[in-house]
Amino acid sequence: MSDTPATIKISVKDLTKVYGTKTVLDHVSFEVQTGEFLSILGPSGCGKTTILRILIGLLEPTEGTVYKDGKDITGLSPSQRGMGIVFQNYALFENMNVQRNVEYALRFNKETKDKASGIAENLVKRVGLWEERAKKPGKLSGGQQQRVAIARTLALNPDVILFDEPMSALDVDTRLSLRKEIKDIQAEYGSTMIYITHDQEEAFAMSDRIMVMETGKIHQIATPEEIVKNPADEYVERFVLQNLQTKVDSLARFIKVRHA
Amino acid sequence: MLNRGSLHRRTGASLILKICLVIFFAVVVVLPLVRMLLYMANADIVEVLTSNNFKKATVNTLLVGLITTAITVPLAYLLAWCMERTNLKWKGLWVVLISLPMLIPSISQGTGLIILFGANGVLTNLFNLGGSIYGMHGIVIGEAMYVIPVAFLMLSDILAYEDSTPYEAAQTLGIPRFRQFCAITLPFLRRPMVSVIFAVFSLTITDYGVPLTVGGKVKVLPVLLYEQVIGQLHFAEGSVIGAVLLIPAVIAFLVDLANRDRGSNAFISRGFDTGDNKRRDILALIPCAAIGIFMLLPVLAFVVLTFVTNYPIDMSLTMAHIEKTFRVKGDIYLRNSLIISTAVGFFGVIVAMVTAYLSTRMVSPTSRLLHLLSITCMAIPGMVLGLSYALAFKGTIIYGTLAILIMVNMVHFFASPYLMFYNTMNSLNEHLEAVGLTLGVSRPRIFRDVIMPQCISTILETFSYFFVNSMITISAVVFLSNTFTKPVSLLIAQYEAQSAFLGCTAFVSLMILGCNLVLKAAVFLIKRAINRSN
Numbered sequence: 034m035s036d037t038p039a040t041i042k043i044s045v046k047d048l049t050k051v052y053g054t055k056t057v058l059d060h061v062s063f064e065v066q067t068g069e070f071l072s073i074l075g076p077s078g079c080g081k082t083t084i085l086r087i088l089i090g091l092l093e094p095t096e097g098t099v100y101k102d103g104k105d106i107t108g109l110s111p112s113q114r115g116m117g118i119v120f121q122n123y124a125l126f127e128n129m130n131v132q133r134n135v136e137y138a139l140r141f142n143k144e145t146k147d148k149a150s151g152i153a154e155n156l157v158k159r160v161g162l163w164e165e166r167a168k169k170p171g172k173l174s175g176g177q178q179q180r181v182a183i184a185r186t187l188a189l190n191p192d193v194i195l196f197d198e199p200m201s202a203l204d205v206d207t208r209l210s211l212r213k214e215i216k217d218i219q220a221e222y223g224s225t226m227i228y229i230t231h232d233q234e235e236a237f238a239m240s241d242r243i244m245v246m247e248t249g250k251i252h253q254i255a256t257p258e259e260i261v262k263n264p265a266d267e268y269v270e271r272f273v274l275q276n277l278q279t280k281v282d283s284l285a286r287f288i289k290v291r292h293a
Numbered sequence: 294m295l296n297r298g299s300l301h302r303r304t305g306a307s308l309i310l311k312i313c314l315v316i317f318f319a320v321v322v323v324l325p326l327v328r329m330l331l332y333m334a335n336a337d338i339v340e341v342l343t344s345n346n347f348k349k350a351t352v353n354t355l356l357v358g359l360i361t362t363a364i365t366v367p368l369a370y371l372l373a374w375c376m377e378r379t380n381l382k383w384k385g386l387w388v389v390l391i392s393l394p395m396l397i398p399s400i401s402q403g404t405g406l407i408i409l410f411g412a413n414g415v416l417t418n419l420f421n422l423g424g425s426i427y428g429m430h431g432i433v434i435g436e437a438m439y440v441i442p443v444a445f446l447m448l449s450d451i452l453a454y455e456d457s458t459p460y461e462a463a464q465t466l467g468i469p470r471f472r473q474f475c476a477i478t479l480p481f482l483r484r485p486m487v488s489v490i491f492a493v494f495s496l497t498i499t500d501y502g503v504p505l506t507v508g509g510k511v512k513v514l515p516v517l518l519y520e521q522v523i524g525q526l527h528f529a530e531g532s533v534i535g536a537v538l539l540i541p542a543v544i545a546f547l548v549d550l551a552n553r554d555r556g557s558n559a560f561i562s563r564g565f566d567t568g569d570n571k572r573r574d575i576l577a578l579i580p581c582a583a584i585g586i587f588m589l590l591p592v593l594a595f596v597v598l599t600f601v602t603n604y605p606i607d608m609s610l611t612m613a614h615i616e617k618t619f620r621v622k623g624d625i626y627l628r629n630s631l632i633i634s635t636a637v638g639f640f641g642v643i644v645a646m647v648t649a650y651l652s653t654r655m656v657s658p659t660s661r662l663l664h665l666l667s668i669t670c671m672a673i674p675g676m677v678l679g680l681s682y683a684l685a686f687k688g689t690i691i692y693g694t695l696a697i698l699i700m701v702n703m704v705h706f707f708a709s710p711y712l713m714f715y716n717t718m719n720s721l722n723e724h725l726e727a728v729g730l731t732l733g734v735s736r737p738r739i740f741r742d743v744i745m746p747q748c749i750s751t752i753l754e755t756f757s758y759f760f761v762n763s764m765i766t767i768s769a770v771v772f773l774s775n776t777f778t779k780p781v782s783l784l785i786a787q788y789e790a791q792s793a794f795l796g797c798t799a800f801v802s803l804m805i806l807g808c809n810l811v812l813k814a815a816v817f818l819i820k821r822a823i824n825r826s827n
Contacts (some may be wrong), residue, residue: 091727112733124724130745137742138732169827189732 035248041103042067042225043088048097050083050249057083058094060250065157065193065225070216072228074234074273076244083230085195088227089118116193117186123178125170125185132157132166135184142189151238156184158212178209183218196228202234233276245269246273307736311651311659314644318666321704325681326458326539326673329532332684336529339711345516347534354513355535358498358541361436365493366486368437369444369712372584375577377452380567382578390585391593395442396809398765400800402435403506405591408598408799415594418605419529427509435503438588447492451485458566487552491545498746499538499674502767506789513803514538515676515768521678522772532684533676546672592806614796623798626781629802633770633780634763634808636699636700641710641759642752644703649714650740650817654726664715671708675768678705682771695778698770702763710755718744718753750820761809 043065050058058080065071073081075118086092088099090111099107101115106114124136126134145152157166158181160180162173170178179199186194198206204282216239220227230236234242244254253265264270339345354653372391375381409416410426463473501515514534519578522531534596599602602611619623648667652660673681682701691697721744731741745752767782774783784801788794 089731091730111730116731118728118731119723121730124722124723124728126725128723128743138729138734141734141738165400172805185728185732243297285402 035191039069041065042069042101043227044100044103045084045088046086046098046100048087048099049095050080050087050092055061057249058063058087059119061249061251063251063254065227066241067225068219068223069226070219070226070239070241072230072243073246074233074236074241074243078229078248079246080249082197083245084210085118085227085229089116089195089239090114097106106182115191116195116199117191118190118195119179119182119186119199121198123170123175123182125181127170128149130167130169131162131181131251132172134170134181137190138185142242145189150189153184156187158186159187159218160174171187175203176211179203179211180214182217187218187222191224193225193227196226198229198231200230208235215239233273237277244275246274248270295748296422303514307651307655308568308635308657308659310647311655311657311663314648314651314663315659315666317644318663321700322673325678325685327537329677329681332529332532333536335795336527336533338533341530342535342537346512347514350514350517351537353429353511354498355516356505357432357436357493357513359431360433361497362438362494363446364433364492365437365440368580368584369441369489371580371588372441372445372446373452375581376449378565378567379570379577380675381581387581387585390588391445391581392442392807394438394589396761396765396768396813397501397802397806398785399435399500399531399590400437400502400506400767400782400785400789401798401805402594403431403503404785404795404798404802405438405594406431406435406507407603408594408795409590412535413605415597415604416590419692424706425509426507427508429511431507431509432513433506435507435601435629436497436500439500439503440496441584441588443496444493445825447485447489451482451489452678453564455565455655457563461563483687484552488549491549495542495545495674498541499676499768501676502786515674518676519771522683528680529685531680537679538674539672539677542674542677543672546669549569550668564801576660591681592803595799595803595806597628598796600801602798614800617794618800619786621788623781623784623797623801623804626779626784627808629778629810630764630780630782633698633702634760635717636695636730637702637706637763638698638756638759641703641707642756645707645710646714646748646752647747649711649718653718654723667711668708670704670706670711673705675705675766676771679769679772682769693775693778695771698778698780701773702766703759705766705769706759706762713751713755713758714748717748721747733791743793749823753816753820754772757812760812762807764805 041064042128045064046062048058048061054145058135060079061084073084075081083092090106090109094107101114101116105215122262125258126137128136132150135156136149139149154166157163160183161178162177162184165173165177167169170181173181182199199215200211203211209261212235215226215228216247219225227238228236240257242254242256243260245252245260247267247268253260255265258274260269264274295307367593372387374389376384381387401404406426408414410422412416412425414422414426425431459477460473463477468476498513500518501513504511504513505519518531518534518538521527521534531706534630563626600610600612601607602609602613618678645667648663652667679701682697686697688690691700694706725740725743726736728737734742763780765782766780767786769779769784771783774780781801782805785798788798
């Protein structure tokens with residue numbers, strides 16, 4: 034986070050989503066600071082993706098309000114919100130090459146129309162895909178495809194970027210390098226990031242704060258340190274800390290052998 | 294809240310489009326059928342159903358259906374197995390030959406059989422064959438030729454997508470071949486096989502082309518319907534027979550619907566490794582070559598009959614049959630066929646693509662209704678659809694024009710192209726439109742720039758499907774065309790009983806085959822060019 038006094042970028046009040054008789058989100062409220070990296074951590078079906086879809090405007094909440102920079106944006110269309118989203122399965126335009134994927138949306142915007150290819154070229158270089166710029170997504174690895182998706186999102190210069198489990202389909206090596214890349218981008222662009230994951234370790238490694246969810250409710254929202262020191266309840270203890278402990282235990286064996 | 298409007302407006306436009314399409318399908322599918330069913334009131338239903346002709350025809354129809362299905366499905370499975378599980382030589386050639394009957398009208402199979410095996414047939418004379426092709430066995434052979442390609446392609450598709458890992462697991466466990474077949478193959482085949490069996494049975498019992506030509510004294514229901522309406526203008530009696538024909542077709546449709554595998558092919562872990570087995574590959578050649586060549590025989594016979602003065606008496610070459618075909622306006626009817634087929638392809642592709650888009654990528658209760666209406670087209674036999682149209686649209690502005698023929702063919706052949714688009718669009722990433730929205734790119738633009746370009750090969754395939762089927766169909770159009778709008782395929786039905794015109798009907802079959810081959814070749818080349826550029 035920056036040194037300037039924290040300002041609130043996103044504020045969510047009493048968000049509720051009901052499908053028929055099923056309540057997916059139950060009066061969820063939280064705030065995200067400008068430039069913060071917030072992870073939403075929870076098992077599948079806990080409502081984390083629903084929050085993301087409501088934040089970006091792909092889904093209407095049954096109740097509740099979303100504020101950005103203090104303004105109610107609940108009724109705005111997704112493109113009016115100044116947010117970008119990166120999906121788990123990339124959702125690239127398979128019929129366009131890397132460069133065209135990044136540049137496509139810019140061509141529909143009056144301000145960026147003329148500069149589209151220049152902006153896209155820089156972004157393609159930035160995510161390290163210059164050599165691949167003429168290839169179509171089908172010819173790229175999963176990690177490369179996700180870089181294209183990130184570059185495409187950055188093209189419109191959003192100040193908030195949402196990630197919907199962007200690494201679930203990637204192997205461990207790729208995950209580690211992409212983790213770093215995302216954090217670097219955040220530092221460089223000063224973007225606010227909201228990052229959905231079910232991987233406890235990922236959340237702890239990347240986040241300023243973590244929001245732990247289960248079945249439509251928030252159990253705890255705090256810094257990783259705070260969660261370790263003071264887990265809010267038995268669920269956080271079990272789902273977050275015990276799982277992490279298991280990983281740490283196996284790592285401990287590795288360290289023992291390595292340094293023996 | 295006032296500022297929530299934008300979301301509602303976005304869904305509003307698509308809802309209007311969906312409702313328009315639902316109304317469209319109601320007018321072109323449901324309304325005509327209801328009209329026909331109501332029209333039955335003008336007939337003495339009991340008299341029609343208890344008449345001797347009807348009872349005999351019903352028994353004959355069921356027999357033809359059962360025998361043909363029993364012969365066709367195992368044979369088609371054998372052929373498909375040879376294609377998918379062996380390293381058979383010249384696979385492409387055999388596939389083309391076996392699929393040949395899909396490019397000519399069913400009635401051509403009948404005339405082909407007469408030319409080959411009739412009293413003065415090419416093969417009858419060559420091998421001094423006795424007996425007659427006319428009758429139940431003639432119908433079954435003709436229908437088998439007509440439906441084998443369909444069953445063969447369906448089964449090839451099924452076998453191509455079978456997972457090999459259960460077999461590998463079974464091998465490591467030492468389970469014998471026959472037990473593998475019972476425990477893995479049969480359960481895997483059960484569901485798709487039901488679809489194939491019902492498709493074959495439906496096609497067979499609703500066809501009138503083959504039985505009209507080689508049936509002789511054996512009448513089936515579609516022929517009875519044809520005679521009632523075309524011969525005697527008994528529309529009411531025709532409606533009753535039409536309604537009866539609708540029953541098995543609807544049952545087949547419902548069974549197929551309930552049976553359809555909802556699982557996706559996305560979980561296939563491994564295809565089959567055909568391995569090396571020379572003896573097997575050579576053995577596989579026998580059925581594929583035998584059936585392939587048999588399918589080619591009628592076509593060869595058409596060539597002979599077209600260019601020979603009077604087979605087998607006068608074997609001198611002549612253009613007389615071709616000239617005669619043009620004298621009876623064969624060229625104009627061919628033009629009709631080409632116009633109809635091109636238009637059906639054009640409009641059919643657009644409607645199928647848009648409908649599939651709405652039902653796959655904008656899911657709502659209305660789109661599920663749209664989906665159901667779209668696949669319902671499959672359940673209606675062509676003749677029944679044609680008769681319904683004749684009753685429903687008589688006196689309207691489109692009656693007696695090419696437009697009604699275009700419309701009826703489009704509805705008749707709608708379900709398969711729709712399902713092809715449905716599968717293609719379902720397989721595209723679900724978030725494309727969402728990404729577009731967040732990037733400020735509207736749905737129509739994403740459709741144009743992202744969805745459509747990824748459907749190119751489906752567009753080509755469905756166009757070809759609409760075109761080819763409209764070229765060869767004789768069922769729906771028979772009750773709706775007149776001397777100005779007649780498609781060329783109906784010339785064969787018109788002259789089938791006149792031996793003086795055998796040369797003409799042979800030539801017409803060749804013309805239809807020629808057009809379809811040209812189109813298929815064009816589609817093949819375009820698709821190859823696209824694949825290469827990717």
